[in-house]
Amino acid sequence: MKNRTMASSRPSTARKDTGPTQRGQCSKRVSILDAAANVFCREGFSGASIDEIAIEACVSRQTIYNHYREKETLFVAVIEDVMERANAALFSTLSTFPDKPDNLQRDLSEFAIRLTTNCICNQDGKFLRRLVQTEGERYPHLFEGWRQQGPCKISTTLGALFAKLSHRGALRIDDFDLAARQFLALVNADLQMIYLFGGKPTEDELKSAADNAVDTFLRAYGPRERENSAPPAPILVAVS
Amino acid sequence: MKNRTMASSRPSTARKDTGPTQRGQCSKRVSILDAAANVFCREGFSGASIDEIAIEACVSRQTIYNHYREKETLFVAVIEDVMERANAALFSTLSTFPDKPDNLQRDLSEFAIRLTTNCICNQDGKFLRRLVQTEGERYPHLFEGWRQQGPCKISTTLGALFAKLSHRGALRIDDFDLAARQFLALVNADLQMIYLFGGKPTEDELKSAADNAVDTFLRAYGPRERENSAPPAPILVAVS
DNA sequence: GTAAAATTAGACACTATTGTCTAAAACGTC
DNA sequence: GACGTTTTAGACAATAGTGTCTAATTTTAC
CATH class of the missing domain: 1.10.357.10 (Tetracycline Repressor, domain 2)
Known part of the structure; x- marks a missing residue:
């Protein structure tokens, strides 16, 4: 298992709850956003793969697709x-x-x-x-x-x-x-x-x-x- | 046919002749380098495709592989x-x-x-x-x-x-x-x-x-x- | 004009990736 | 503990890209 290697500068404030549910899911969303930020930053948009983001976020690929319909949606988010x-x-x-x-x-x-x-x-x-x-x-x-x-x-x-x-x-x-x-x-x-x-x-x-x-x-x-x-x-x- | 849309700032000096031959081939090398620079700049390394570069250079894909063994070689060049x-x-x-x-x-x-x-x-x-x-x-x-x-x-x-x-x-x-x-x-x-x-x-x-x-x-x-x-x-x- | 070299288009195998689908498992709530 | 929701692993089709090969064609040099 791979932990988040590069801590995001995310503050501990509450986040917008536009996700499926509010509580446990929110942490998944945060994981995904953080991991995606790191991977996009490292690899650029086209170089980043959803699988890589999923692994780095300790989340299954499908979960990413559940939250963000497609790669570009995730990128924009x-x-x-x-x-x-x-x-x-x-x-x-x-x-x-x-x-x-x-x-x-x-x-x-x-x-x-x-x-x-x-x-x-x-x-x-x-x-x-x-x-x-x-x-x-x-x-x-x-x-x-x-x-x-x-x-x-x-x-x-x-x-x-x-x-x-x-x-x-x-x-x-x-x-x-x-x-x-x-x-x-x-x-x-x-x-x-x-x-x-x-x-x-x-x-x-x-x-x-x-x-x-x-x-x-x-x-x-x-x-x-x-x-x-x-x-x-x-x-x-x-x-x- | 597509001309070079963005003129490179290449001066008209003679170039290193490390290519297959010296004269007509040199211009192909220049076309490829210019096109590749534009495409890499626009798309990044992983976003750029050899086909796109070939089209922009008005050159067949195979010619690129003849001059530069692989994508990374071209990129470094x-x-x-x-x-x-x-x-x-x-x-x-x-x-x-x-x-x-x-x-x-x-x-x-x-x-x-x-x-x-x-x-x-x-x-x-x-x-x-x-x-x-x-x-x-x-x-x-x-x-x-x-x-x-x-x-x-x-x-x-x-x-x-x-x-x-x-x-x-x-x-x-x-x-x-x-x-x-x-x-x-x-x-x-x-x-x-x-x-x-x-x-x-x-x-x-x-x-x-x-x-x-x-x-x-x-x-x-x-x-x-x-x-x-x-x-x-x-x-x-x-x-x- | 001829011979050598370079270029071309096209087919090809291979790999990686996206996005979908499914059934099973884990989770949270009551 | 039962229910609904979320997550998961894996398979899957579809697409796009890399790099190779070949045979035909063009260009260049002499």
Whole structure:
């Protein structure tokens, strides 16, 4: 028997009960969705076989066909499941943005680490990077909603948060959405290659990437009186 | 009959003649490699069928098996072909870096546009993004050489170029490789989502992305006396 | 023009996969 | 413990793909 080798980032909240029954069957549905996510992520849509998913989910093949009429139905269900979870994680993490930073440099860096850890480096993030890229053109409508609610919204939401800091004098930004996109880009600058090869950055790599990003971000958008590289005394931006 | 629908970015240079003969056969090899690249890119390795490639290359299936013993051999050949071309384009473009900038802002922006146009937005770039991500874990050794010679080298090469500018006082950079990675990240900040969905940015989008990137890059790393955006009286923090 | 080489279409065996069907077993509820 | 539901294993037809083989045809080289 094969256990789930790669734990999904599924939270323990109750799930939609659109299945045959509510209780014992629900866990089957979860098993299937998790296993299918892993296999689809590893093999792509056409490379994944229902049998492989069944084995990985410790479920008979027929059970999969009972729950999801055909392969494509299952695929769509998996995508929607992962997207929903990913967006939830995204906004949950966004809510931890340092509105009233004690130490802007440190607080932004820690926020960046949370962002990468919870939203980009986890299994769901990897799944979406892969599947959106390979199947995005084939199922345009499927991912459109996620794009609107996720990546597109994150720029404006994060932009609004930067705007607040800006109005309080902690940052000097003209175009908030642009600054948000650039913040995200800088955070991932050192990690792109790791993502591309399906790897997972170490904690040290994450911290260093975040520090580098915030450093440069503040060089560009920080308050004017900020020193530029290695000032001995940290400048505390304490705005009411 | 179906013509090649998507022109490859193949240059008209002579090709390695490792095939059965040199002349007429060479063009068949090229047709096959181009068609296979398109189909693999569109369908992934397991989704691509030899028949489909044969039709798209206007070649009989048997001819493909004559040149490349089996599907995987063809796949590896395609990968190597694309990687070689992509790296060539990369370093060819790097050689147009503005060593002696007339107008740093403008010259860097135009350089950034060349970089995205010639190396990232073309068919080879799309192919590599997709295939490295989906098959990179399955064929680690295959892509390792490309990573060493391409993406890894570009940071250090571009970093060295920034170092030159820095020593001449045009930039103020501590970590040149990091600045190079961040430059690339900023250039792609506005384009990531387009890439992810397999799209191609318009010329306007490319220009705007480049301008935004260079703007922020220079805010962070530009010479100290640089104006920052629209403050009436710039406050110069003159620290020796 | 001729000979060698390459290409082609078609048939072929083999394998893998999808999706259906059935009867037996396990499960949960009352 | 009996009932209805869900799950299971296995067989099954249908389809699609890989890789081989052959004989005819075309292309290329000399």
